[in-house]
Amino acid sequence: MKDFIIPDDRDFGTPAVKAAAMVTLEVDGFEVTVPTGTSVMRAAAEAGISVPKLCATDMLDAFGSCRLCLVEIEGRAGTPASCTTPVAPGMKVRTQTAKLKQLRRGVMELYISDHPLDCLTCAANGDCELQDMAGAVGLRDVRYHSVENHFEPRRTGGDLNPQWMPKDETNPYFTYDPAKCIVCSRCVRACEEVQGTFALTIEGRGFDSRVSAGMASDTFLSSDCVSCGACVQACPTGTLQEKSVIEIGTPDRSIITTCAYCGVGCSFKAEMRGDEVVRMVPWKSGKANRGHSCVKGRFAYGYAAHKDRILKPMVRETIHDPWQETTWEQALDFAARRLRAIQDKHGRQSIGVITSSRCTNEETYLVQKLTRAVFGNNNTDTCARVCHSPTGYGLGQTFGTSAGTQDFDSVEQADVVVVIGANPTDGHPVFASRLKKRLRKGAKLIVIDPRRIDLVQSPHVRAAHHLALRPGTNVAVVTALAHVIVTEGLMNEKFIRERCDWDEFQDYAEFVSDPRHAPEAVEALTGVPAAEIRAAARLYAGGGNGAIYYGLGVTEHSQGSTTVIGIANLAMLTGNIGRPGVGVNPLRGQNNVQGSCDMGSFPHELPGYRHVKNDSAREMFESLWGVKIDPEPGLRIPNMLDAAVEGSFKGLYCQGEDILQSDPDTKHVAAGLAAMDCVIVHDLFLNETANYAHVFLPGSSFLEKDGTFTNAERRINRVRRVMAPKNGFADWQITQMLANAMGAGWSYDHPSQIMAEIAATTPSFAGVSYDLLDREGSVQWPCNDAHPLGTPLMHTDGFMRGRGKFIRTEYVATDEKTGPRFPLLLTTGRILSQYNVGAQTRRTANVVWHPEDVLEIHPHDAELRGVKQGDWVRLASRAGETTLRATLTERVSPGVVYTTFHHPQTQANVITTDFSDWATNCPEYKVTAVQVALSNGPSDWQEDYAAQATLARRILPAAE
């Protein structure tokens, strides 16, 4: 078994069955009671009896091909396969009889007759189910000697063996060695059932059957394979094997931790040998991922040991000087003196912090505490400003909490799923796999996105409706959906009367019923056929459990908050709140963006979303911290930069965030940073922001520290230290050292103490402790006396704010408009293999899938401009210009172009403007008017930037 390290993690052979009715049977004389529909194999496993098996695993449906799991059942003829035989009341099963032993041994002999006997030098040695089963059945001799086989490159006479195939090593992370394959189909089934990509098949038949990625001309790399690792996980032999295991050997221990990439928050087993990570394996008991993973979490952890990582603190007088390596003490002293000097000269409000959505809750809490308790202001902000701040505002106003309402398991019970402005197969791949599984079982899908994302149509998935709206018209589309629901009487009046404010509903109903919100009236504006909107609205309102999942395509607009409110309205109108299978679910971008918001990273909110003007909340922290807290909200990121350009904001401590690359209007960000006297960057790498920094504090990776991340379903997951920090300290220690260098006198010895302080001060975290997390694995906040084990579903009995609040959603066009100079609309997004600004994934082999950002353009728009596939093009907006390669695709509509922002060479955010959400300043990344033209090479800006970056990254070693 692949999960050989943790005995509790044993494989039950077939998936658990969720059925209320129970069946009692007898296995080898032991009575066992299991849900109806459970396989005999699983029932035996639950009784503690492992029936030998090869093609069965509890991540996959039973297949019944290996013929090893045979059992005898009293009163039944023959020897049925236990994996495909369901239990029956009173059944008497024998798993070990003379006949069975002989049959199994015979089957194993046949398997081994076509398998190389190279166990000692095989990478799967000690981690091979074929090896285990040979032992389990007592295989002592193989009577058959193959004339034809698949594993010898040459036949006995020296001729080439046509059945032998060389290894496929095209995937950077795992190899496929056909010589070791037993054709159990587990990889093919994992790709289909778990991942939902259908990249693998069995080609040929009989003796010619082989696992094939794609078609005959494909390799693993050229096939549809997304490198999620499910096939590698499923393989019972060394056929599909991680290259890291081939190189290092088998691990000797494993530690459960949480992935540090996206907001799904997958649980992983970090399998270690010494302090080297051998591999990351998705943990079956992880409640967010249920044993699945994507290419990033599974394989792209190599950045933590990348040579670019900075391990020594560095300082410099000005940003034009080279970096000077120094000691921690000197660097922190330098930083503290500069910050205090700025405050002395420019006032208490002249410095601030940016907390990281990549660091732990505990670290984020300390950074906002630093500004509130030590700097004496509320100048704290976080990258949620530029992603999901409208979610916080919109859901806070309507429901009373700024977080998703469901757990991910909920999708298994959804009947109609609406995906708005999100691309889960790229941005949240493990959730996408769970969604696709549900869709294959019959749930209907509505996609609202300007781009034809993979979910619109991919193998075995087809959206019932794709509303391909013009970027920037979300509010008009969402309001038109509400118009149809209200005017056609499809709303759930009982729910609205019981759970929402009736007067506010009537006001809203009057507003949306206005004919100007009809799908027909907005068709010209949105570009979506009215009939499609009507059909989608009817399906969502009447199709059973309706669940909405949305992403940054909703929030990153000038009306982001309005769209979130509109989405909440839709859910309340139809009563799709407060039970499994429904809800409003923001797909959070970063691993801990939910947590960083929860921890008081915003300038107006203390931890737990309590306004700084709230005296009682302030007093709680004041008495604990022994300081006065400023009752006035501080500066948001854009305000900090504006103030810096004006000269009133001079110092910034930026933890684990690259605002220069990720924030809009790069030139403005650069100008703001360049105007500051002390920029402290705390990061793994010399990121783009560090080009403008005076102090660099080396950060620690998620593998090197303890803490917690909170994912998109409010799940607080433990992050566990699996190795010592290469830079010497965990990030929470570094923040503490900086605070103490400024005289704070903090004395935390372990993040659990920080969590205890969070629990003591924040009602929704009151019940959270490391003991509880170790015991339960994870909990979803609110976790307190009322919900001691957390809250998987929110608003079950009533909304957090009392009654659900309907708010009018008037469409206001963005000021960013197309015109003769900039006739196209640019929208931006992510791709599966890269993550955010790419600081991590660009430093892994993931670059084979996405070596550079490219511009997607419709063939019609390309032809008008003489642009061909792969041409260099200049992409220009009112804010700036850059160059990149074009790819022609009908994924985007005519008039719309699309790119990603993973590579600093491209810097898509040079193009994006500083328009932002009216309520929260979340930037309007998703709509920029642009022009595209053929180009010869990098823009002036790109060349200047590259030159500046090279200069800014010079490092002098520490003077000895």
Next chain:
Amino acid sequence: MQVDEADVCARVGDILDAHGGMEGPLLPILHAVQDAFGHVPMAALPVIADRLNLSRAEVHGVVSFYHDFRSQPHGRHVLKLCRAEACQSMGGDQVADRARALLGIDWHQTTPDGAVTLEPVFCLGLCACAPAALVDGRVVGRVDQARLDSLLDEVRA
């Protein structure tokens, strides 16, 4: 005979249109493609997969499962000789050896002049008249040496 990829896509598109609305359409479509091209060109697979909402791996899995779906064009004539037990017992092996020797090719191969492709087949249901053969879809029974020679003359002409 090399086929142009754009031509394949267009013609396969027409075949797919003709099968619109059919339940379980993959095998009928593959037969129609083979009828149109004499084989199933690899370029057709992604087109079929896309229309049927399958992956190209799945379509490849089905195509490769059936020996009758060919990945390469066959010769102008296809000679299939039965290799099943009844025909073997009636001298099928000798007939097969003679066919391979006279044509100068092995199983699944096509003569250099493109005239004949030789294929094994396992039971044509004609055991009473064994050894049996299939020439361009026409069944022939009692294939002894003389009848084989005349069949070969026919297909090599």
